[in-house]
Amino acid sequence: MNQKRLRSTFLEAIHSIKDYIDQHPLEIKTISALIHKTHSQIGINLLHQGFRQLYGTGIKEYEIRKRLEAAAYLVQKDELTMQEITAKCGYSSQSSFVRAFKEVHGITPGQWRTRHVPLLFS
Template sequence: MLERLNQAMEHIERHLDQRIEVAELARLALTSEYHFRRLFSALAGIPLSEYIRRRRLTVAGAQVLAGEETLLDIAVRYGYGSAEAFARAFRAVHGVGPGEARRTGAVLYSQPRMSFRLIIEGSSSMRYRIVEKEEFRLVGKKARVPLVHEGMNPAIVAFIRSIDQETVRRMERLSDQEPQGVVNVADHVADGREEGTELDYYHGVVTSAVAPEDMETLTVPAGTWAVFESSGAFPQALQYLWRDVFTQWFPSNPYRSRPGPEISRTRLSQDGTEADAELWIPVERVAD
């Protein structure tokens, strides 16, 4: 898997001055576009689109300083339709416009080329199981919230606090299958998982029942789910579990992620600092 990922990275380097199709990168990595974007962002720590943009502007920066071509020629080569658009993107990465950089010989920022390698630690194991589920409903309250990678998500905390206890008890009575009880659901998460991008968040239950009029319904098709368990500090245990699933479990197992909601179930300690977490990720088996 890592060898194929590195072939995709080499393809990016060879085509920085051309249109880079994610479909081709996924083909080289022997996976789907959806899974490639998510796996890349988990491994690299930045979205695929942002990495490509930074690499292009790193190479363009060197050419700006070299002074052998016009700024417009460089802009067009790297996909910018005008000198103004190029200047805005250049300044966002380097903190200075291309014209000023050329005149003053400014210090520019560089995005290094990335490659992936396997580090064998073996210090811990992941508890997981594979579950086949028929079509089911997620029923509960819904909000549009920003994605937060680490720490508490203020928007989610405020949303959950706004739900009265009687509504939560009515939700709980609807729960009739795994994962049992009230769950947290992230749906329509951006493929690159950029910090601050918005997602649909549900606070509800998994059920076969019809939703009450004051609750939202998300119908989830039948499919395969990988279910992971973890215990530790809250909310880090759950956030780190998601990271470890993509950086450790997927590269080592014959599965890839598929579109669908990510479901988490947490049981907090009395003081709210520790949690037992369960994470449900929609997956599909990779053909041998």
């Protein structure tokens, strides 16, 4: 296989894995599972290196950011309790969820809900 085609195959695999994360942000998955689910033919080390080079962040960091973006949407919908959202996002404790949420969004989930949920009686 020539070098150019090989690079193209790896790029497709990396894009495919990113797309999978984007479409399934609340699904907790290992790197090996991501490779398997997207039927990608790429090694773990090359995937890590290529992902960082293409997107400027590691896969796990990207996955966590996407999960917490999905969490912000769930918080905003105001249909689930914080405890339910914490579990849905794969966190075992509410305090670790709040800490991660604040790191990504700059405010706590409670503050996010207050700012983004419309008042029923205005």
